Amino acid sequence: MDVLGDLAGGFGTALSLENLLFAAVGVTLGTLVGVLPGIGPAVTVALLLPLTFNFEPTGAFIMFAGIYYGGMYGGSTTSILLNTPGESASVVTTIEGFQMAKRGRGGAALATAAIGSFVAGTISTLAITFLAPVIAGVARSFQPADYVGLMVVAFVSITALLGRSLLRGMISLFLGLFVGLIGIDNLTGQQRFTFGVPQLANGLDVVVVAVGLFAVGEALYVASRLRHDREEIVPVRGSLLMSRDELRRSWKPWLRGAALGFPIGALPAGGAEVPTFLSYGLEKRLNPKAPWGEGAIEGVAGPESANNAAFSGVLVPLLTLGIPTSATAAILLVAFRIYNLQPGPLLFTNSPELVWALIASLYIGNAMLLLLNLPLIRLWVKILSIPRAVLYSGILVFATLGVYSLANSLVDVLIMYIVGVVGFFMRRYDFPVGPMILGVILGPLLEAQFRRALQISQGDLTIFLTRPISAILLLTAVAALLLPYLPRLLGRGQRLVFGTGSED
Amino acid sequence: MTRQDREPRTRHPALLGPRIVAGVLLALGALLIVSALGIARGGGYSVIGPATIPLVVAIGLLVLSVLFAVRTSISPDADLATLAADEEALTHWPTVGLIGLTLVAYALALDGFAIGPLDVPSLGYIVATALFLPVTARVLGSKAPIRDVIAGLAIAVGVYIGFTEFLGVRLPAGILGPVL
Numbered sequence: 001m002d003v004l005g006d007l008a009g010g011f012g013t014a015l016s017l018e019n020l021l022f023a024a025v026g027v028t029l030g031t032l033v034g035v036l037p038g039i040g041p042a043v044t045v046a047l048l049l050p051l052t053f054n055f056e057p058t059g060a061f062i063m064f065a066g067i068y069y070g071g072m073y074g075g076s077t078t079s080i081l082l083n084t085p086g087e088s089a090s091v092v093t094t095i096e097g098f099q100m101a102k103r104g105r106g107g108a109a110l111a112t113a114a115i116g117s118f119v120a121g122t123i124s125t126l127a128i129t130f131l132a133p134v135i136a137g138v139a140r141s142f143q144p145a146d147y148v149g150l151m152v153v154a155f156v157s158i159t160a161l162l163g164r165s166l167l168r169g170m171i172s173l174f175l176g177l178f179v180g181l182i183g184i185d186n187l188t189g190q191q192r193f194t195f196g197v198p199q200l201a202n203g204l205d206v207v208v209v210a211v212g213l214f215a216v217g218e219a220l221y222v223a224s225r226l227r228h229d230r231e232e233i234v235p236v237r238g239s240l241l242m243s244r245d246e247l248r249r250s251w252k253p254w255l256r257g258a259a260l261g262f263p264i265g266a267l268p269a270g271g272a273e274v275p276t277f278l279s280y281g282l283e284k285r286l287n288p289k290a291p292w293g294e295g296a297i298e299g300v301a302g303p304e305s306a307n308n309a310a311f312s313g314v315l316v317p318l319l320t321l322g323i324p325t326s327a328t329a330a331i332l333l334v335a336f337r338i339y340n341l342q343p344g345p346l347l348f349t350n351s352p353e354l355v356w357a358l359i360a361s362l363y364i365g366n367a368m369l370l371l372l373n374l375p376l377i378r379l380w381v382k383i384l385s386i387p388r389a390v391l392y393s394g395i396l397v398f399a400t401l402g403v404y405s406l407a408n409s410l411v412d413v414l415i416m417y418i419v420g421v422v423g424f425f426m427r428r429y430d431f432p433v434g435p436m437i438l439g440v441i442l443g444p445l446l447e448a449q450f451r452r453a454l455q456i457s458q459g460d461l462t463i464f465l466t467r468p469i470s471a472i473l474l475l476t477a478v479a480a481l482l483l484p485y486l487p488r489l490l491g492r493g494q495r496l497v498f499g500t501g502s503e504d
Numbered sequence: 505m506t507r508q509d510r511e512p513r514t515r516h517p518a519l520l521g522p523r524i525v526a527g528v529l530l531a532l533g534a535l536l537i538v539s540a541l542g543i544a545r546g547g548g549y550s551v552i553g554p555a556t557i558p559l560v561v562a563i564g565l566l567v568l569s570v571l572f573a574v575r576t577s578i579s580p581d582a583d584l585a586t587l588a589a590d591e592e593a594l595t596h597w598p599t600v601g602l603i604g605l606t607l608v609a610y611a612l613a614l615d616g617f618a619i620g621p622l623d624v625p626s627l628g629y630i631v632a633t634a635l636f637l638p639v640t641a642r643v644l645g646s647k648a649p650i651r652d653v654i655a656g657l658a659i660a661v662g663v664y665i666g667f668t669e670f671l672g673v674r675l676p677a678g679i680l681g682p683v684l
Contacts, residue, residue: 051671164583167571171529174565178536181561185554190543192558193536216607223603225594226644389646390655393637396603397659400610405673410615417607424600428591429522429584443561451552 007129010356014062014364022059023361026066027368033067034074035380037084037222039215039395041071042328042437046210047402049335057339058354062361064335068328069121069365072272072311073373076113076304077380080106081234089272089307092280096292096299101234103295107377108242112250112297113304114373115242119251120258120305121366124312127262128319129359132348136320139345144453145463149473150323151446156477157267158325159435160484168431175422176439179204187451199411206334208403209440210327212416213433215399217423219392224424226388242297249290250301253283257305265313265325272310272326279306312362319343319355323442327434330441518589519576526573533566602643610636614676628678633660 013019033044045064052060075090080097093113100109142150159169182193183203194200242250260282261275279302283290290296317323322344324330336343341351348355373380403416426433457463464470540562543555575581613635616626627635637656638649646652664684667673677684 051667051673054672165581167568167575171565171568171572174561174568177561178532178565181558188554190554192543192554193539195539220600220603223644224596224600226596226599387641387646387648389641389644390637390652392644393640393652394655394659396607396610396640397633397637397663400607400614401663401667401675404611404614405667405675408615408674408676410611410617413611413614414608417604417611420607421604425525428588428595429525430587447557450557454552 003130003133006133006352006356007360009353010358010360011363013058013353013357014360019059019062019357019361020364022063023066023365023368024372026063027070027365027372028066029063030067030070030072031074031077031369031373031380032070032383034071035077035383036074036386036391036395037078037082039218040075040328041068042331043211043214043399044071045328045331045335046207047215047398049207049331049338050402050405052335053338057341058357060335060339061354061358062365064332065358065361066365066368068311068332069117069308069362069369071328072308073114073117073369074380075307076117076300077110077377078384080109080113080300081381082384089276089310090304091273092276092303093300095280096296098234099293100295100297100300105246105295105297106234108246108297109295109300110377111242111374112246112254112301114370116250116254116257116301116305117308118366118370119254120261120309121312121369122363123255123258124262124265124309125359125362125366127266128312128316128362131266132316132320132355132359135316136345136348139321142321142345142469143467144449144456145467146469146473147321147323147449148446148453148464149470149477150317150321151442151449153473153477153480154317154323154325154442155435155438155446157480158438159432160481164430166484168429169435172426172431172433173435173439176436177443178439179209179436180440180443181447186448199409204415204440205406205412206331206437206441207406208412208416209419210331210437211399211403212419213423213426213437214327215395216417216420217427217433219395219399220420220424221427222388222392224428226392246297249287249297253279253298253302254305256282256286257302258309261306261309261311262313265310266316267313267325272307272314275306275310276303279303315362319347319358320345322347322445324438327437330438333441518585518592519580521588521592522576522584523573526569526576529569530566530573533562533569536562537566599643599645603640606636606640606643616676616678626676626678628680629675630660630664630680630684631678633663 014023029044029048030041033039033041044067048063048067052063072089076093076097078084079090079093080101083094083098097109097113100106155173159173160166178193180203182200184190184194184201185192191201257275257279260279261272264275264278265272280299283296283298283302284292287296287298290298292299314324314326314329317325318329318332320343322333322342324333333343341347341354399416399420400413403412406412423433425431426436453463454461464474537559540555540558543558575584610632612624613627613632614629617624626632634653634656637659638646638652641652641655642649664675667675
């Protein structure tokens with residue numbers, strides 16, 4: 001009952017005209033950037049951070065949540081109509097979705113993705129509503145050593161389970177850890193990795209790194225091959241509505257997708273990619289008669305609802321533990337810190353209004369997306385026809401604007417471009433960028449908790465193994481590290497890969 | 505290990521790019537170790553000093569770089585070689601270089617700069633952006649210069665007014681300062 005009361009209070013805040021407006025702006029902007037290839041929710045939130053300094057936090061977070069959801073939805077549009085996933089969690093959708101579009105069922109594919117996202121998003125928001133306070137309660141007993149365990153699990157799972165090469169994932173993570181360490185050490189005031197450059201003393205702003213890595217890196221990468229890539233947009237023909245048969249075939253995959261997506265997203269091993277692959281595999285096994293490879297609607301309905309559910313799931317560790325498990329969540333964590341809010345078990349007791357308004361806005365955002373997207377599909381498709389040359393020039397203009405407006409600093413902008421060049425080479429040689437951004441943001445937190453844990457134990461390293469929670473978490477990390485190699489250890493087979501790890 | 509893995513390294517000319525990356529990573533790893541060793545130990549404040557984690561990260565990066573270097577030379581990663589070859593075939597380097605140049609020029613025009621006696625004032629947000637967008641679009645292969653100029657002007661003016669008037673974010677007015 002308590003939860004329902006809090007939630008009602010949240011709705012009270014979120015339903016104010018101003019906040020509804022923020023939600024509407026958020027989902028529209030999110031869908032827009034989701035549709036546009038090359039920029040995703042992480043960059044969008046990063047770019048908007050400097051603009052929202054003057055906002056009241058609740059409104060800003062309602063908008064960010066809308067961007068988060070909208071981005072996920074918009075990603076499916078490009079997957080289905082362009083055969084190019086707008087976000088990595090939409091990769092699976094291209095397989096059947098593009099085939100459906102080619103056969104004149106693009107409208108139905110977009111509709112099943114939209115409704116599936118709504119169904120799954122709502123189910124997982126319900127799960128957040130009731131689960132998050134419980135986890136926050138449990139997490140109150142967590143000690144620094146346990147947080148170290150949690151962060152190690154997050155690091156290991158995002159590097160080991162995603163991407164084609166563990167080695168390249170680890171290099172990406174360590175580059176991120178290095179960037180995160182640049183600046184003055186909080187505890188001792190020592191300069192670290194500043195190489196005598198005064199501008200580095202305050203560290204690199206995460207916005208600078210994220211925008212460089214994602215937006216500039218992607219723009220340079222696309223620019224390098226623009227002369228060769230030719231894209232084919234499949235026009236949406238026929239009805240946007242699903243036939244009765246398509247609806248009948250969709251609803252079970254929606255529910256199964258939600259059931260797979262939420263828990264996996266909520267684990268500190270999360271991310272939205274893994275469940276989409278699992279959902280695709282599951283649907284294929286359960287519906288052997290569907291026309292797989294020729295536009296099976298189950299292959300769109302399942303993964304699309306799974307990625308939306310996982311996206312909500314990711315909010316659980318973020319809000320209750322302060323641990324982001326995806327690049328976008330990592331940027332959201334930065335946003336919380338800008339407003340002097342520390343996500344974690346105390347967030348529910350310290351800023352209940354904000355948390356519950358945010359959760360209420362998830363319900364509202366989901367409903368808005370459904371209302372906004374189905375009628376506007378043709379408009380989103382128009383956006384896809386913006387010439388690539390203008391689109392990427394525009395992305396560079398906005399990336400520069402976002403970073404420049406942080407502090408009107410030329411140095412920031414130039415550092416962002418350098419990071420962009422790094423991002424370009426990472427894309428080129430298939431280094432996943434997700435681990436790097438996670439390293440930048442979580443690295444300093446990990447160090448702080450590690451030092452705190454050792455202070456409590458008076459320098460005794462075994463504390464990480466004698467505290468049951470941290471011991472279990474560290475074992476989980478080892479398991480996650482070994483899991484991809486399981487087929488090989490058991491004899492024959494390839495390394496398991498759960499996604500591309502390039503979520504932006 | 506697939507069969508291709510054991511083929512002589514001469515079969516992988518495409519690995520040149522990854523080898524350069526490996527070289528850069530090795531150099532960075534070494535630099536970080538030197539830098540981490542130079543961090544003064546903050547005695548007594550905490551059990552773990554300010555240098556410990558940087559040193560761990562530096563050593564980790566160096567070890568990973570060595571492994572990566574091995575995978576691009578002694579024991580080539582066939583998967584990576586194929587990928588690098590595909591990329592090389594698709595890459596149009598002049599575009600990348602030109603975009604890099606226009607970006608730097610844009611940043612300098614936006615903020616103004618001073619090199620020795622040469623002191624170039626900021627062109628201002630509107631002028632810099634209205635120039636940057638059509639030029640970049642042209643580099644990216646656009647063949648509709650008039651459209652690009654209009655798009656550039658529209659974005660530049662729209663962003664400037666929106667940001668300075670409504671969002672309270674300061675952007676340089678530059679040479680248009682007296683007019684705006």
